[in-house]
Amino acid sequence: MVKCKVCGKEFESDRQLHAHLKAHKMRVIEYYQSQYPRYDKFDNTIIKFKSKDQYFASDFNTRTNLKKWIKSAPKDEVKEYCENLLIDRKNKKNMPKYFLFSLVGQWALFTRFGFMCWCHFNEVTV
Numbered sequence: 499m500v501k502c503k504v505c506g507k508e509f510e511s512d513r514q515l516h517a518h519l520k521a522h523k524m525r526v527i528e529y530y531q532s533q534y535p536r537y538d539k540f541d542n543t544i545i546k547f548k549s550k551d552q553y554f555a556s557d558f559n560t561r562t563n564l565k566k567w568i569k570s571a572p573k574d575e576v577k578e579y580c581e582n583l584l585i586d587r588k589n590k591k592n593m594p595k596y597f598l599f600s601l602v603g604q605w606a607l608f609t610r611f612g613f614m615c616w617c618h619f620n621e622v623t624v
């Protein structure tokens with residue numbers, strides 16, 4: 499069940515919810531960006547919406563921002579972020595590129611954290 503955050507009505511699927519948004523004269527993009535605002539961790543701009551999964555999985559709008567954030571954020575924070583991302587991906591086994599990605603990810607574990615994040619980010623945005 500998904501609930502409309504505007505009026506509280508419940509729906510069986512995202513599709514039904516998305517169709518219902520017309521009643522509020524809202525586009526799907528507007529709904530998620532206003533009810534579940536997510537911001538780029540580096541420059542604080544709102545996360546661009548392409549699909550629900552992509553929206554909730556993205557912490558950055560561009561790879562450049564991710565790279566800049568890795569360079570400027572405290573090392574501990576970057577490390578924690580990458581570790582959480584790894585755990586997150588493990589829980590989403592149905593992701594199409596998961597297998598290939600996990601190979602890359604495991605290999606990247608032996609390299610710098612920065613590179614690992616970059617791989618993750620690629621996987622999230624394809």
Ligand SMILES: [Zn+2]
Nearest residue numbers: 502504505507
């Ligand atoms: Zn509603």
